Amino acid sequence: AAGVIQSPRHLIKEKRETATLKCxxxxxxxxxxxxxQGPGQDPQFLISFYEKMQSDKGSIPDRFSAQQFSDYHSExxxxxxxxxxxxLYFCASSNxxxxxxxxxxxxxxxxxxx
Amino acid sequence: xQKVTQxxxxxxxxxxxxxxxxxxYETRDTTYYLFWYKQxxxxxxxxxxxxxxxxxxxxxxxxxxWNFQKSTSSFNFTITASQVxxxxxxxxxxxxxxxxxxSKLTFGxxxxxxxxx
Numbered sequence: 245a246a247g248v249i250q251s252p253r254h255l256i257k258e259k260r261e262t263a264t265l266k267c268x269x270x271x272x273x274x275x276x277x278x279x280x281q282g283p284g285q286d287p288q289f290l291i292s293f294y295e296k297m298q299s300d301k302g303s304i305p306d307r308f309s310a311q312q313f314s315d316y317h318s319e320x321x322x323x324x325x326x327x328x329x330x331x332l333y334f335c336a337s338s339n340x341x342x343x344x345x346x347x348x349x350x351x352x353x354x355x356x357x358x
Numbered sequence: 359x360q361k362v363t364q365x366x367x368x369x370x371x372x373x374x375x376x377x378x379x380x381x382x383y384e385t386r387d388t389t390y391y392l393f394w395y396k397q398x399x400x401x402x403x404x405x406x407x408x409x410x411x412x413x414x415x416x417x418x419x420x421x422x423x424w425n426f427q428k429s430t431s432s433f434n435f436t437i438t439a440s441q442v443x444x445x446x447x448x449x450x451x452x453x454x455x456x457x458x459x460x461s462k463l464t465f466g467x468x469x470x471x472x473x474x475x
Binding site for chain 1: 403461464
């Protein structure tokens, strides 16, 4: 079965640079969620999209932005990177019409800021 | 606001021991979903179980079992006859499900389980 795809899997950036993380949800899933997991921490919700519209927002810094495109893939754009942005970024997708609220997670993108 | 508490931070057992991971949650909603995820050292989040607030039946899946008690707001996870491959961080999570909306997951801090041979 198809799973959530995230790219790249690993990314190394320097402070003040920008990064773009991509997420390709499971086919026919209409909702995408982004989570940030710092070292030794639990995943924290950043933002979600349903049918290409932002549906909820968590503790996402103003330096970050995200969108969902017409093909339902999503991108998380991160600017002016800081050391504290080093984390594992997960994308998850779900099918709202399924009313199961079950989120399927991608393998994550490990971002290292040096 | 929703909250998940996993009071245990680290548990170490010897292979074949049974181990229970505790999870206590807080929510004002009457409809909600509870989850357990496993995060092995490789980092991915592996879905283990989802339980909705209307279903208090316990569930068993192989060596795994879950005990959901609304009266104590707990959703505990037991691994029977633990194996080295069970070594991972285990997260309990809560999703409130207001009608017609998507809902983010709120995770507990996670429990690091180490199973020694």
